[in-house]
Amino acid sequence: MQHSEIKSIYNNICIQLHNRKVVNACNLLRQLVKESQQEYLNDNIDTHLSTYKNILKHSFSGVKDPQRDMVFHYLVRDLLELADLLQEIILSEKSVTNSYALKKDYNKRRLREKSDIQSILENLTFDSQPTSILKEINIGSSEIHKNRQNALEELFNFIWFSDKLTDIEIEFLETVCDSRELPWHDKCLAVSALTLSIMRLFDINKLIILFRFVEQREENVWERALTGIIFSLLKFNDRFYLYPILHEKTIELREFPDIEKHIEAILIQFTKAKETEKVTDKWEKDILPEMMKMRGKIEEKLDLDNIISEETGEETNPDWETVFEDQPGLLDKLAEFTQMQLEGMDVFMSTFAQLKHFPFFLKASNWFLPFYSQNENISELIVDPDNNIDLSPLIEKLESTYFLCNSDKYSFCLNLAMIPAQQKSMMMNMMQGELKKISEIENDENILNELAKSKNIYSQYFQDLYRFYKLHPWKKEFEDIFNPALDIFASDFLKALITDKIVIRNIAELFLEKKFFHDALKVFLSIYDEDKQNTELFEKIAFCYEKTNDFKNALDFYKKAEIIQTSSSWITRKIALCYKQLGKWENALEYYKALEKDAPEDLQLQSNIGQCLIHTEQFEEALKYYFKVEVLAPENEKIRRPLAWCSFLMGKFDTAERYLVSLLGNHPDNKYDLMNLGHVYWLTNQHQKALKQYIQSLKKWKSYKEFEASFNEDRKHLVNLGIPENDIDLMLDYIRIENTEN
Structure with missing residues (x-):
């Protein structure tokens, strides 16, 4: 089996078990047993299937068994752990990666005796008695330093490459956790190794030890342990319900001082870490070039070419309260960079x-x-x-x-x-x-x-x-914990810990600000039922729906907000946008017209009204709006395309030709402009010129079928302007024949 096939079977086993398809899962497990050559594990599977049959038998015997669900959970848990083990056995044997080679080496030297624990602790504390450290030893000795550094590497790798912890290894890690002699930075390494180890292969005992590190409250150590717990339970959220001790530990953690604020801080940092590539890109492409060309003149910092923004430029409601201010909004990009540092962004x-x-x-x-x-x-x-x-x-x-x-x-x-x-x-x-x-x-x-x-x-x-x-x-050998789209608020662990509505709202606001709209939407919806009169909440839910292209639900929530706040031009504009995206042009036109009363010179608004008028076939009225945009922004060549189309439909062929020739002068490969110019020539009886334009347009399409479909979309307009319908079919055949011969 290839690596990808092993992973696929393993993932399928997990899915089947969580969907209560135990027989399917066991059949897949036997495939991994065969591949691993650990045939004795088939006996294990047979035992679990026997247990499952007994569960089924009792379930339909008419007698209620209060222990049934618990027994079933134990069964699923054991089978999942068996799948974990089999996957790791196979990958350890088949993989030729550096990490698995190192793992094989350390597996030969697993901690089996208490003397092994003693040996590592001696090298870390320079002491044959783990309960006290010999202060008089000269820690400047290079040999001792070397031994200690080797012991630290041993400690880290032993933990990292542990699969299921043995009793000896659990005792060792508990000793590390509780030791008053081991310095904090050594414990931090142990915690990091535990986190990597869990993310590599789940083991409940590893998690329990991380909880133990948190309970010790040793500065720098417990923060890392809490981070490791959150990462682990985000990845393995689907196993949370299978281990009652996890629920118990979570309840205990609720008593931890300011635990919700700490969880909030970790989730915020997780979100910001995922933004690192954007920050790096901003530094290399925006801030650094600005620093290089600073000349002390403010004019050099202003981009006057983009004062008129497109509709998509107006994103969030300017009236919303800013909860997380990552940027001071100043032209001074160095100040912005410093602010990003202070806010915990990874700028280096x-x-x-x-x-x-x-x-x-x-x-x-x-x-x-x-x-x-x-x-x-x-x-x-x-x-x-x-x-x-x-x-x-x-x-x-x-x-x-x-x-x-x-x-x-x-x-x-x-x-x-x-x-x-x-x-x-x-x-x-x-x-x-x-x-x-x-x-x-x-x-x-x-x-x-x-x-x-x-x-x-x-x-x-x-x-x-x-x-x-x-x-x-x-x-490339590690599963990147920052890549998957972890559903934070689907985590049973986090839902059990976070109950403060302010904390939940703050996390939603951060997701919104960082443009993680799917995540933000889930969190906003989780608090929606308890705050149904909050206009801003309606707006933000609608905005998230909009940014995830769910315009139907976006419209629904924008309309809810409109009922409470009737005079918001931002809401009106968003409702118009949703109607437009849903193809409800008459409704969109109504809302854009309402906006026009207060902003008659708004070019984007004029263009949107023109667009609605085209779709409602009010071409003469549309032409007036587009002419207005052309007068106010003559440098905007994009406006010439709807002007050409409306002129064409109004029978103003000379005007349409002028605009289309101008457009093709700058963009000669535009397949739509070529086709439209062909229409103009045909309707002005310039048949050969029309044919030439059509053939040029056809060459820009992927296939004749696509060209024909687009041509037929214009069929009704050509007929309305005087072209016989039969001639349209003849023209299409003529274009196809001439294109083939040429």
Whole structure:
């Protein structure tokens, strides 16, 4: 079997089990058993099928069994875990990727004895007694540092590549979690490895240990653990109901101080992380070019060519309250960039993407290593006694700032070590001043309060995760947690935790602002029943429907808003747009006419009225509106096309010809303009010129069939203008024959 076929069968098994199709799932499981060559697992499947038959037998025996659902859930859970195991066995044997090669190596050395735990803890704490650390050991010893770094890598990879945790491994991780000797940054690595491990292969014990890390409330550690829980239960939401302990842990988590605000902060950061590519693109294509051409003249910053915007330019209602202000709305793009930094946007992705090629980043664990100034990886790089350079003050300030994520801080330091001594001194002086300013900004932003500190930890951690999944040399081997469209509010875990309507509304507002309209719509609809008199809520639900091309429902909610707020031109314009998109031209015309009373010079409005008039076959009236647009915006050549069409239908062939020739002068390959000019020539008895235009138009279509269909759409107009219907069929054949012969 190919990798894709294995994945397909596995996914189908999961779907069948969640749809209560146990027999189908077991048949598919046998295919994986055969492929894995673990034939003994067929006995396991037979046992589960026997259990399932007993469930069915009791279900229809007339006796109610209060334990039936629980037993069925256990059955589904066990079969899902069997599918997990089989997929992993097959992929481990068949895959030739780097990560599976590393996994095979570590699987040979799984933790089997308590002495294995003791050995790793000794290397991490320099102590044969895990309960105390020998402070007198000289931690500057390079050999000890080497042993410790190796132990950290071992710790990370053992956890990452664990499938189902053994009792010994569970005890080991509980020891790591509860240890008062292990430093926080080592625990952070363990938590990150656990998160990667769950995302690779589900195991309830891994999740329970993450909950344990949260309960310990150790700063920097519990925030990562909570993030890992959310990622895991977003991916495996369909298993939440199968494990009663998850519900129990969720109930316990409700008592955690400010838990809803923390969940909100994580979801916001998750949303912003998905925007990183947009931010990078904005920096490279917008902000950086602006910086390069600044000349101090405000005229150079103004784009006067686009003052008249298209209808699609008016997106949100300007009266809506801004809940998340990512941009100050100023021309100063550097100020905007700074604001984006403060709001947790990942603005340095493109800058540091080129600095992930140091040997340091060959170890997966180092992508998740928190930045701390005493780290042995950088302590040797920051002191240069020969040149009287000590970068320790700079590194200490860098440690405390939240502007760079941990991964980028290491990139910065590793790059700094390669700079000549003179430039290093200059950079240190410059950076110290900049970091001082950053510290002042962070203080102004109230970053020192507990919740704010946690928010910044989330921000840094998400950026570390993002870099790993987007930049690691093995990134194609991992399932990217930022790519799938995770349905956040379908998560039973999150729904059980988030009950504060303000928090829910804030998340919806963020989705709306970031243009995740499907997500925003689901959240807005979840609070709709409890707030049916809120005009703004109607508008935003309608707007999300509109942006997802569901104009029927959009119209319904815009009309609800109109009942409450009758004088809103924004609502009126949106209703007109929905009618237009639904092809209800007379209704659209009514609303556009209402808008015209207050905005008679609005060019987009004039054009829309003209469009409605064309579709209601009021061509003479439409011509007046389009002429008005042409007078007010003569540089807009697009207006010539409806002017040509209306002139043609009104029998003003000279005018139609003039406009069409002008259009084709700039765009000679427009198949519609070529066809329309052919119509004009035909109706003015210039048959050969008409034939020539038709053949040129035909060559621009993919097929004669498409050309003929378009031609026939104009049939009634040609007949109304005097062309006999039979002649139209003859002309089509003539065009086809001449095109073939030429």
